[in-house]
Amino acid sequence: MPLGDFLVAYLQRIGVTHLFGIPGDLVLRLFARLGRPRGLKIVTLSHEPGVGFAADGYARATGRIGVACVTYGAGGHNMVNPVAGSFSERVPVLVISGGPGEDERKLGTLIHHQAKEIESQLRIYQELTCAARVLDDPRSVAESVHEVVQEVWREQRPGYLEIHRDMVERRIPVPPALLAWDGSLHFRRSDDRRVDEAVRDTTARFNAARRPFTMVGIETFRYKLQHDVRALAERMGAPVTTTVLSKGAIPMDHPLYMGVHIGPLSPRPIVARVDRADLVLNLGTLLTDMNLGSRPPQITRDRSIWAVGGRVNVSFHTYTDVHIRDFVRGLLRAPLRRHRREKVRYCDNLPPQPAETRRTLRVTDVLHEVNRFLRGRRGYVVVAESGDMLFAGLDVRVERGGGYLAQGYYASMGFGVPGALGAQIGTGARPLVLCGDGAFQMTGPEIAQAPRHGLNPIVLVLNNGGWQIFRPVVTRRELLDLPPWPYARLADDWGGRGFYVARVDELRAALAEAARVESFVVIEAIVRPDDLSPVSRKYIAASARRGRARAVTP
Numbered sequence: 091m092p093l094g095d096f097l098v099a100y101l102q103r104i105g106v107t108h109l110f111g112i113p114g115d116l117v118l119r120l121f122a123r124l125g126r127p128r129g130l131k132i133v134t135l136s137h138e139p140g141v142g143f144a145a146d147g148y149a150r151a152t153g154r155i156g157v158a159c160v161t162y163g164a165g166g167h168n169m170v171n172p173v174a175g176s177f178s179e180r181v182p183v184l185v186i187s188g189g190p191g192e193d194e195r196k197l198g199t200l201i202h203h204q205a206k207e208i209e210s211q212l213r214i215y216q217e218l219t220c221a222a223r224v225l226d227d228p229r230s231v232a233e234s235v236h237e238v239v240q241e242v243w244r245e246q247r248p249g250y251l252e253i254h255r256d257m258v259e260r261r262i263p264v265p266p267a268l269l270a271w272d273g274s275l276h277f278r279r280s281d282d283r284r285v286d287e288a289v290r291d292t293t294a295r296f297n298a299a300r301r302p303f304t305m306v307g308i309e310t311f312r313y314k315l316q317h318d319v320r321a322l323a324e325r326m327g328a329p330v331t332t333t334v335l336s337k338g339a340i341p342m343d344h345p346l347y348m349g350v351h352i353g354p355l356s357p358r359p360i361v362a363r364v365d366r367a368d369l370v371l372n373l374g375t376l377l378t379d380m381n382l383g384s385r386p387p388q389i390t391r392d393r394s395i396w397a398v399g400g401r402v403n404v405s406f407h408t409y410t411d412v413h414i415r416d417f418v419r420g421l422l423r424a425p426l427r428r429h430r431r432e433k434v435r436y437c438d439n440l441p442p443q444p445a446e447t448r449r450t451l452r453v454t455d456v457l458h459e460v461n462r463f464l465r466g467r468r469g470y471v472v473v474a475e476s477g478d479m480l481f482a483g484l485d486v487r488v489e490r491g492g493g494y495l496a497q498g499y500y501a502s503m504g505f506g507v508p509g510a511l512g513a514q515i516g517t518g519a520r521p522l523v524l525c526g527d528g529a530f531q532m533t534g535p536e537i538a539q540a541p542r543h544g545l546n547p548i549v550l551v552l553n554n555g556g557w558q559i560f561r562p563v564v565t566r567r568e569l570l571d572l573p574p575w576p577y578a579r580l581a582d583d584w585g586g587r588g589f590y591v592a593r594v595d596e597l598r599a600a601l602a603e604a605a606r607v608e609s610f611v612v613i614e615a616i617v618r619p620d621d622l623s624p625v626s627r628k629y630i631a632a633s634a635r636r637g638r639a640r641a642v643t644p
């Protein structure tokens with residue numbers, strides 16, 4: 091069958107419904123094929139970074155592969171940053187790029203959109219994906235697509251396919267095995283004997299521990315273990331935290347959930363409980379500076395079990411070829427003794443909120459109001475942008491089955507609004523985006539695309555007049571300034587609803603009204619330039635103390 095038709099059939103078989111993209115002459119034919127009647131639904135946005143973030147948000151929220159299709163060079167290069175983010179945070183995104191046909195490549199001239207060599211884009215993406223191929227041999231196209239997609243699924247990382255424009259209609263053979271395939275993708279298998287031993291070792295230590303503690307990391311979420319991890323936590327009965335990156339991997343209203351662990355910057359009761367633990371069970375936690383509160387790792391190996399990246403460290407024993415799924419499922423079958431009943435209290439970093447609401451907003455008020463809003467409602471997914479909102483978001487509590495998405499490690503500004511659009515397309519849940527004014531000026535205008543696609547996020551733009559997370563450590567303040575945008579008015583002009591709020595009661599009313607508005611909403615919330623969320627304050631102070639970011643005059 092023609093290559094383009096094969097790709098549609100293949101992607102549909104693995105459950106892909108939507109494709110995010112921007113066309114260009116070198117990818118137009120492919121676009122037309124992929125988006126043909128009964129093909130994939132094409133969602134175009136304004137700028138390729140938005141496309142990449144949207145495909146990533148779709149994949150994070152649905153657990154399926156997100157697909158982005160862009161033109162060669164100008165388009166592909168424009169999407170490098172979001173794909174790098176998907177790589178570091180283990181999000182399965184498939185990038186499909188067009189490219190110049192064979193005759194054009196033989197012209198002996200440079201080809202428009204080319205950077206250095208024709209292969210340069212492939213090389214760049216080889217660095218940022220777990221599998222990258224140019225589909226230039228009709229005989230092996232079908233197998234190549236299958237191999238790349240299988241690797242994307244196993245690794246939960248991006249993959250890259252480059253399809254030159256003269257290949258789209260080329261007829262390719264499809265092996266009978268692939269025609270008969272039911273579309274199911276599989277994760278990597280572990281070595282059963284090693285799993286058994288790692289589980290036995292862990293069980294013995296857990297049963298001997300008096301104050302065990304569980305940290306749930308992002309791999310459990312990527313490898314679709316939410317239900318198993320929850321069941322395991324309940325079997326074990328020990329308190330549970332998530333990390334910055336995995337917030338949302340266990341329901342925030344679960345009775346065993348204590349909150350977000352961010353090393354010594356965590357709320358005091360979490361720091362104390364982890365310090366007292368005689369066994370810390372880390373399930374799928376990446377060892378990142380963000381997860382550890384920007385401190386050197388203080389992992390006392392003799393009292394920890396760490397399962398991540400296809401291996402399990404039990405104290406000083408290392409079991410290779412033990413993947414998190416098989417490990418967690420093995421533990422579920424093991425004779426674990428339930429930890430004695432312990433009072434577990436959810437904690438955050440928020441000071442109590444004064445009752446008076448006719449006063450100017452502070453960042454902590456915004457967080458209290460968001461929590462108040464979410465308490466009464468189902469079906470919201472909170473998306474936190476980088477900047478102060480990344481740390482502020484750690485104090486947001488999404489209940490009743492709602493979701494939470496943020497780039498808690500790669501931390502690129504610009505993820506918020508387009509990531510939310512992708513998440514809503516994938517799940518239908520209405521996003522509530524927490525976004526700084528700086529981040530909004532990067533990709534926020536993608537919100538103007540929402541009405542075309544029937545989407546209606548609520549975007550809370552925290553307007554503090556600049557890139558203020560750096561204010562405590564930068565002396566030349568004007569370097570952090572941003573031009574004032576009329577955020578609320580822009581929303582009205584773009585087919586949504588805008589609100590401008592400067593007081594607590596105004597924000598409360600705007601949120602309540604936003605819930606009733608059917609279009610997208612932008613709430614511009616004015617806060618002081620020197621106001622930051624509690625965790626940002628701690629984070630900035632801690633890194634300044636360590637001399638990493640002493641007051642600087644760039």
Ligand SMILES: Cc1ncc(C[n+]2csc(CCOP(=O)(O)OP(=O)(O)O)c2C)c(N)n1
Binds near residue numbers: 502557
């Ligand atoms: C793409 C990208 N560029 C630069 C940065 C560095 N950076 C981190 S936070 C920040 C400022 C954020 O400003 P804003 O969105 O207004 O949030 P605020 O901290 O003021 O609340 C910058 C520039 C980044 N994380 N990502």
Ligand SMILES: [Mg+2]
Binds near residue numbers: 559
């Ligand atoms: Mg700002």
